[in-house]
Amino acid sequence: MFRPLRRYQIVVDVVAAVLFGLVALLVDVSLLTMVSNAQLLAGVGAGALLAVALAFRRLAPGLALGIAWASAIVQMLALLNPSPTNVAIFAVLYATAAYGSRLVYWLGFASAFAGALTIAVYVHAILPGWANPDLLTVGVAVLIAATFALLLAWVTGALVRTALAAREARRARVLAEAGAVAEQERVRIARDMHDVVAHSLAVVIAQADGARYAAASDPAAAATALGTIATTARAALSDVRLLLTQLRHSQGEGPQPTLADVEALYGQVRASGVDLAVDVDPAPRWEPSAAVQLAVYRILQEALTNALRHGAKGRVSVHLAWHPDRVELTVRNPLPAAPAPPAAGGHGLIGMRERAQLAGGMLEARPDGGHFAVTARLPIEEAA
Template identity: 45%
Template sequence: MTRTWVWPGSVGFVFRQLTRIQLVVDLVVAVVFGAIVVPLSYGDGLPGLILVLAMVSALGLRRFSPGLALMIAWVGVIAQLSAGLPATLANAAILAVLYTTGAYAERAARWFGLGSALVGGLLAGYYTAIIIVRGTASDSENTMRTIAVFGTLAAVAAVVVLALSWTIGLLVRTGRRARAEGRQRYLAEREQFAAQQAMFALEERNRIARDMHDVVAHSLAVIIAQSDGARYVHRGNADALAGTLETVAGTARSALTDVRLLLSELRHSQGDGPQPVLSDLGGLIEQMRSTGLEVHYIESGELIPLPTGQQIALYRIVQESLTNALRHGDRARRVLLAFHWRPGALTVQIDNATLPPNPGLAPRSGGHGLPGMQERAALAGGSVAFTPPSAANAYHFVVTVHMPAGAVRPTSS
């Protein structure tokens, strides 16, 4: 935050807001510098006092208002030149002032600093030459020649020193701005990534809603048909009625599990057709094998009936994993697809080998396939974990799905 005070009809001086530590440091530096140079300028009279006060003030104000500090320094230099005083230690403060004009000043004051470095260097060089050479030559022609040569060398050296101070400040300013812009880009990229992830999750929810539409509609239709039939068909037949009610209860429980998968605000729309379940995995595996991908399927444990919603989620996760193995994995090595059934749970593991990373290629940007798997598994009551390829696991990408099992699967009518 800055405050600006404008001279009538002139470029404004910008006053920067400093922290308390910065303000204290600048004032302490100015006071210490003044305590050193005041005794050295004691015999220079009023012009010497003006020079010291101007340089000390400019040093203290250099970060608070670089343009104003440079103007005050010029006042001290003009008093010094008018009185014919030689260069003193107090003039060293101009280096710090020029540095701050390059590092902190606004556009007008910044270029004023560069002009001051050039003009001040020329004045300092020739003025010093005049002070030193005056009265040492035997005639006026020799004096002028010596002043011209010595003044030119001194002016070049002074311009280089003063301009270098300003340039260092400008480089610091550029680096600080580059770091700030890099930080802003980083935050913008994080926000963009978060927005993309949210969009991918929304798209996946919409796809899941379409998948679940047919499942829920079918389950409710079975319940309605079984309930209507039970009133007329099974009168007086308790065993048949009990079987019908068991079918209705199982279908209702499965439908309830599927309905819980739907979040609020999910879009309900008619799907394109019947959705694949675990019994369709054989066709998917054969399809992948026909592309040249070697899929090794193993199954252990006792199979537990799963609700249709969980079967669809598992099928889609396996389908996405095999597709990723086909696109990004090492097709010369086989893919392991393992189903491990345990009491109350199912663990599915898809393990495919990948090629070692090529240092010359940029890493692929993350898509929405992996977030989609996590979304499907979470809505089905399970979870997905990913083990990225690395030298430690011989560059294998492993997808591990944990799904609770044990719900009653509806029987078809």
């Protein structure tokens, strides 16, 4: 029954109702000087009820409508003339349309017609001293005027209700769009974090294992492996700090890997003991867009990381073909004799597919004749 209102709204409504009640008291006392005490008391009571209805018009529009009807009934039972204080009824009807529930909304609409009919019948058929020989004509005129006035108050409230609903819809849409943007940003950062951390840890683990076995026979190899571990860890730490900075602050994406960084990626993989063969045919005739370069780098990074972590010993081949309208990328690595079950919660293949889809392309990853093949096709635009 009661709507949630802010404190200042309640204070404003109560103060307005108190002021209206004082004015209504003065008006009723001045207009009802020639009536009986009972009628004077009824008039003052009806004015007090209208003041209460005015106080509750926004907090409880349905209750305010009922109190307004009670005030009208008191006036009619006491056979009182219409009072200027009845203007509060318009405010109540406005509130039923603007703030009421669906039921109260339509009760206010019905009350506009019922109130107009009641006014016409009461004034020209019941109230003493208002009899008129041309009762039908005058009654119809009063009915039309009252209906127009009461409906005008209700329609004004309905228009305000529509405006408030539109504003809430806009606010909800803005919040939904902001949430979608934030979710996309979280997914992007999570994808970058996975690519950086997974690749760097795979290289570190491979170097650490190699150093452990080589330390006994070749101390120099162990030192080289430790140097590679340190370099890879520092690069990964720098990338992670950049990603955390983006997550903490609303800034741009920052510098992203390009094709110029692919050779360093190949070097890290070869330093881990992988026999890596790279073939680029045909070569790019112009510099692709940053989105394509980033997608190619990240897909190569994840595919080589999977080969390092899950593949068997043997040659890993990378083939890049830069056609005028697309780039085709293939990474093949030998499968172990007894493939281990996929790790739970892995996101590598999902991340590669997302990279390809974001660039407008497609990606397939599946076993192929004793090898595991990752094949991607990304569209590119010819430079002007």
